[in-house]
Structures are given as C-alpha cells and as structure tokens.
Amino acid sequence: MTTTAHHPDQLDNLHVRELTPLLSPYELKTQLPMPEAAARTVAGARATIRRILRGEDQRLMVVIGPCSIHDTEAAMDYARRLRTLAGEVDDRLFILMRAYLEKPRTTVGWRGLINDPYLDGSFDMSAGLKVARRLLIDMNALGLPVATEMLDPISPQYLDDQISLATIGARTTEAQTHRALASGVSMPVGFKNGTDGGIQVAVNGCLTAAGSHSFLGIDEQGHSAVVKTTGNPDAFVILRGGRGGPNYSASYVAEAADLMQKANLRPAVMIDCSHANTGSDYRLQEGVWNNVLAQVVGQHEPIVGLMVESNIFEGKQQLTADHSALRYGVSLTDGCIGWEQTERILHEAHAALARG
Numbered sequence: 001m002t003t004t005a006h007h008p009d010q011l012d013n014l015h016v017r018e019l020t021p022l023l024s025p026y027e028l029k030t031q032l033p034m035p036e037a038a039a040r041t042v043a044g045a046r047a048t049i050r051r052i053l054r055g056e057d058q059r060l061m062v063v064i065g066p067c068s069i070h071d072t073e074a075a076m077d078y079a080r081r082l083r084t085l086a087g088e089v090d091d092r093l094f095i096l097m098r099a100y101l102e103k104p105r106t107t108v109g110w111r112g113l114i115n116d117p118y119l120d121g122s123f124d125m126s127a128g129l130k131v132a133r134r135l136l137i138d139m140n141a142l143g144l145p146v147a148t149e150m151l152d153p154i155s156p157q158y159l160d161d162q163i164s165l166a167t168i169g170a171r172t173t174e175a176q177t178h179r180a181l182a183s184g185v186s187m188p189v190g191f192k193n194g195t196d197g198g199i200q201v202a203v204n205g206c207l208t209a210a211g212s213h214s215f216l217g218i219d220e221q222g223h224s225a226v227v228k229t230t231g232n233p234d235a236f237v238i239l240r241g242g243r244g245g246p247n248y249s250a251s252y253v254a255e256a257a258d259l260m261q262k263a264n265l266r267p268a269v270m271i272d273c274s275h276a277n278t279g280s281d282y283r284l285q286e287g288v289w290n291n292v293l294a295q296v297v298g299q300h301e302p303i304v305g306l307m308v309e310s311n312i313f314e315g316k317q318q319l320t321a322d323h324s325a326l327r328y329g330v331s332l333t334d335g336c337i338g339w340e341q342t343e344r345i346l347h348e349a350h351a352a353l354a355r356g
C-alpha cells in the first residue's frame with residue numbers, strides 16, 4: 001500500500017488517499033481457472049445469443065435475477081433454482097442469470113460486490129474480484145450462463161471469460177470509455193437507453209462498439225496497456241424507460257428498430273421490465289412483462305429478449321452497519337419480484353409462446 005503525504009508544492013494526487021496494488025488478471029485466473037463445464041456453458045450461450053440476435057434462433061432471451069448480488073450463498077441458491085427452471089422452458093426461452101456485481105449509483109451508495117465485498121466501506125477489491133470470479137465459475141459450472149453490467153473498464157480482464165452477455169447501463173451508455181470497452185469484449189453486449197429516455201444514444205453505442213478502437217487499459221499481467229480492439233458486431237438496444245416514463249410499448253420498440261435500421265444495424269431490442277419502465281416499483285414488472293409478451297406472441301422481431309429483477313424474496317432492504325439484521329435473499333438495491341412469482345411468470349410465458 002502506498003499512502004501519499006502531501007508536500008506543500010505537490011501538484012498531483014492531491015485528492016488521492018491511498019493506492020493499493022491489485023493482483024493481476026493472470027494471477028487471479030491461475031488461482032481460479034475455468035473448469036471445462038463452465039467453459040462449455042459460456043461458449044454455448046454466447047453462440048446461442050448471437051443466433052438469437054440474427055434471428056436464427058426464435059427463442060426469447062430472458063435475463064433474470066437480482067438487481068445486485070451481495071450474498072454469494074443466496075446467489076447460488078437462486079442460481080440452482082433458476083438452472084432447474086431454465087431446463088423446463090428452454091425450448092421457448094433462453095435464460096441467463098442477472099449476475100450484477102458492479103452497481104452504478106445515481107449519487108452515492110453501495111457499489112456492488114466487487115467494489116465493497118464486505119459491505120462495510122473497506123473496499124477490498126482484491127477480495128471482491130476473487131469472490132466474483134469464484135461465484136461466476138460456480139454458476140457457469142451448473143450450466144447456467146450469466147449476464148452482467150460492465151461498469152469498470154478494468155474488471156473485465158479478470159472476469160470476461162465467465163460472462164455470456166454484457167450490458168452497458170443507462171448512466172454510461174454515452175461514455176466513450178464504455179463504448180470502446182464494448183468493442184473489445186468477447187461476448188454480445190446490450191446498450192441501455194439513457195436515463196433521459198433517449199434511444200439514439202443506445203443505437204450510437206451499438207454503432208460505436210461495432211468499430212475498432214484504441215484505449216488505455218491493462219493487460220493480463222496487470223500492466224497498463226494500449227488496448228486495440230477489432231469491434232464487436234453483436235450489440236443490441238435495451239429499452240429501460242426514462243425520465244419521461246416507460247418505453248416498452250410497441251411504438252417505442254418500432255422507434256428503436258427504425259433507428260437501428262437507419263444506422264445500418266440489424267434491429268434487436270431487449271425490454272428491461274424494471275427501472276424507469278416501472279418507475280422503480282418492482283410490483284409493476286409483471287405488467288410490463290405481460291405487455292411485451294403480447295407483442296412478442298404476435299410478432300417476435302425486433303424483440304430479442306426481456307430483463308427482470310428477481311430475487312428469492314420480493315422487495316428490497318436497507319444496508320445498515322448491523323449485517324446480522326439483513327434478510328436472506330432480499331435485494332440491497334432495487335426492489336425485486338420473489339421466486340414464486342418468477343417461476344410463475346416464466347412458466348406462463350413458456351405456455352403463451354407455445355400456444356403461439
């Protein structure tokens with residue numbers, strides 16, 4: 001650890017308290033290598049998602065799971081349940097678990113398992129990366145692929161072999177850093193519309209990510225490096241609502257498809273049933289889900305999937321200093337639907353899609 005002490009003439013690092021070296025991606029991947037079964041899950045899921053995006057696989061992609069993971073035991077409990085459920089509906093629905101390990105905040109708040117794994121402001125990110133990698137390996141080894149938000153431009157070097165689908169969130173969808181990052185990651189990537197509801201920024205994100213970029217990052221040894229990318233052709237738009245309200249209706253879906261077409265991109269749209277599509281009221285997610293399903297049953301394209309915030313138990317809870325008071329399987333960030341409702345809506349969707 002290097003702690004900076006300020007000299008009166010010092011001009012740099014004036015607001016930096018501490019710099020703590022981190023293990024390298026190579027070291028972490030050597031400590032926690034990819035098992036054969038997990039590798040099969042990731043490779044298979046990425047190929048399936050690419051086929052869905054190109055209209056070659058008619059199944060609907062569903063990204064479902066906690067708003068954020070703070071308890072790995074509860075996350076694995078959820079993952080085992082979802083793995084079983086995914087197998088029951090996989091002729092119509094292709095299910096990925098939402099395994100969100102980094103949280104963007106509107107202002108301040110807990111920023112996720114990688115940033116602060118002990119939930120106490122100690123910010124032990126070495127431990128956070130280890131716990132995140134272990135968890136993603138265990139999920140993939142079950143045969144359950146995962147989707148996550150890529151918020152930090154460094155952490156993907158530690159984890160990207162475990163991730164089948166990446167998303168760029170509403171707060172970063174217009175950022176050059178995240179668009180360049182998306183151009184180099186190894187999996188398909190969804191760009192959310194902006195927090196103001198603007199869809200064009202998400203389309204611009206897809207367009208930018210399709211090209212090659214050069215940016216500052218790290219290599220496998222953890223050294224700072226110029227990262228040169230080839231471009232990622234597998235990008236799509238996620239409609240999550242905005243300040244003006246929801247944007248999951250058919251007219252917004254058509255607008256997104258039209259904007260993608262005008263940008264010479266194959267229209268592919270996922271609907272996020274949460275966030276500004278519900279005004280952050282998790283109880284409204286099922287209504288959004290049903291509306292979008294009705295759109296899909298009539299005409300699948302350009303809708304490729306849905307996203308739902310779900311946990312073992314519904315609602316959310318406050319993070320306080322007394323962790324013994326935390327309720328098992330309840331979100332620490334956005335409110336989620338509970339497991340029973342999750343099972344029900346997935347089975348109902350499966351039946352509705354089977355009926356056509």
Ligand SMILES: O=C[C@H](O)[C@H](O)COP(=O)(O)O
Binds near residue numbers: 103105107
């Ligand atoms: O998905 C989670 C939240 O919507 C996002 O992280 C912003 O959360 P906040 O408004 O509570 O900070």
Ligand SMILES: C=C(OP(=O)(O)O)C(=O)O
Binds near residue numbers: 100104169240272275
């Ligand atoms: C933060 C999230 O969403 P958004 O970027 O749409 O707010 C999320 O999906 O966890």
